[in-house]
Amino acid sequence: MAAANDEQLLQKVHNLSDLELATLLSLVSREHCLVSTSPEAVDELTEELCLIATRTFGLAPVIISCHAHTTLDDFAAGILLAPPYQASSPNSNSSNNNGRSISPLLSSTTAAAAASSTQQIPPPPQIANVVIAKHLDRAPLAVQIQALELLRTRRIFTRTSVHTAPKHFLFIAAISADSGGRAHVTPHLNDFFYLAHWQDPEEGFAYLDEEYDGSDVNDDDDAASTDSSLSVVKRIPGPTEGKPLPPPVFTDSEVAILAQLTQQVHVDVDVMRYQMNIVSFLRMHRAVGGGVTPTATKHFEQLVKSLAPLHGLDYVTPSLVGLAAKKVYLHRIAMVAPEKERSMQWGSELSAVEGILDGVGPEDVIEDVLGMVAMPQ
Incomplete structure (x- = not known):
């Protein structure tokens, strides 16, 4: 089962x-x-x-x-x-939640205060x-x-x-x-x-x-009206409009099961070494100016383990490490300015460095590193 x-x-x-x-x-x-x-x-x-x-x-x-x-x-x-306000019952002005009636002999001010005190305060x-x-x-x-x-x-x-x-x-x-x-x-x-x-x-x-x-779609509508409907922002049906959501x-519980399976994932020492080598190569890449942080490393380890149960595995494979690297470092890597590229300290030409870095983005850096770091056999 x-x-x-x-x-x-x-x-x-x-x-x-x-x-x-x-x-x-x-x-x-x-x-x-x-x-x-x-x-x-x-x-x-x-x-x-x-x-x-x-x-x-x-x-x-x-x-x-x-x-x-x-x-x-x-x-x-x-x-x-918004808090879920409940509509007042038709008799809410004459009885409270305990079924006790408000006397008609009370003054209007006193009756209103008594009625309001019996209403449920919304969360x-x-x-x-x-x-x-x-x-x-x-x-x-x-x-x-x-x-x-x-x-x-x-x-x-x-x-x-x-x-x-x-x-x-x-x-x-x-x-x-x-x-x-x-x-x-x-x-x-x-x-x-x-x-x-x-x-x-x-x-x-x-x-x-x-x-x-x-x-x-109305049969009388032409293709232009059909195409224009693609740009309309759709409204999300709420709990009170349309039929109930499925x-x-x-x-x-299923999300909790996946979280529990993540904690049981095994990482081989060779895969762990491969993972750390990727972090080191990213940090030392000539086009990277920052972003390979300790928080990123923690998230990298966490995502590698989280991917395994989604593939029906209780261990981490090198391919999962590569996939996790693309998701964790894509938004973090900051590209270095050409004048701050490390080879400039050794006398490189600024124009040459600009040519090398031209058009290089985080995706290219990650692919380059994944190609340089040897995967465990």
């Missing part, structure tokens, strides 16, 4: 999209991620992430759109879910399970620092109260970029993100594409 359950869980994993896998890995490790795409597809990316949160994992998401004038109050209010707003910070790199420095404190302490302070993040909490920075690479956020916040993923719009967005393919693909 256990083997059958494992096969069923692995089948679910294999059916996930790349965005869903990035979300799952972050939830398993209880870390946070950075997701980017082309500038024209950021709206679709955030909507897709919301659908992933609700339909794949059954979590409550919010989207907060950041810009240069976002304030700390805006950020704090944007990550909170305070809670931080959403999944916070999608759209264009976080455009937010002021103070807001980015506030986001970092939220990730570090799992709490946020407002003018009147302190809000604590729920048990299942995921913060996703959704930014625009022409390709994968370092995000323009404060370095400490950038380093705190567990992994990064760049979504190619050409590959589509699974849930949004499914909604569009299954939508009703059960999530992944339950909390």
Whole structure:
């Protein structure tokens, strides 16, 4: 029976999209991620992430759109879910929860006070399970620092109260970029993100594409109107509109099982040496100006182990190490300025160094290092 359950869980994993896998890995490790795409597809990316949160994992998401004038109050209010207010019953003005009637002989002021005292006080707003910070790199420095404190302490302070993040909490920075690479956020916040993923719009967005393919199209509409509907931002059906959402693909218990399996993964000493060699070669690469931090090394080790159960393994393979390196260091590596490249200290020509570094990005550095470091046999 256990083997059958494992096969069923692995089948679910294999059916996930790349965005869903990035979300799952972050939830398993209880870390946070950075997701980017082309500038024209950021709206679709955030909507897709919301659908992933609700339909794949059954979590409550919010989207907060950041810009240069976002304030700390805006950020704090944007990550909170509205409290579930309950509608008053028709007789709420004449009886309380204990079934006791309010005397009609009371004055109007006294009766109103008695009625209000019997109403249930709504709970305070809670931080959403999944916070999608759209264009976080455009937010002021103070807001980015506030986001970092939220990730570090799992709490946020407002003018009147302190809000604590729920048990299942995921913060996703959704930014625009022409390709994968370092995000323009404060370095400490950038380093705190567990992994990064760049979504190619050409590959589509699974849930949004499914909604569009299954939508009703008027036979009288022409192709132009059909094409224009692709650019419309889809609304995510809430719990009170449309039919109820189906059960999530992944339950909390299944995410917990993957987290437990991660703790049981074995890493051979040769694979560990290979992993550390990659870190050393990245740090010493001539095009790297920084970003290979101790936090990155910790996340590297953590992600390597988290990938193994998703492939049905209880041990780490060299190929999983290479895959993890691409996800952990993609947004962290800072490219060196040509005038600061180390060979300049030995008399290299600046024009020659500029020619060597021209067009080289984090993806190229990682591929170069993976090609140089010998894999264990």
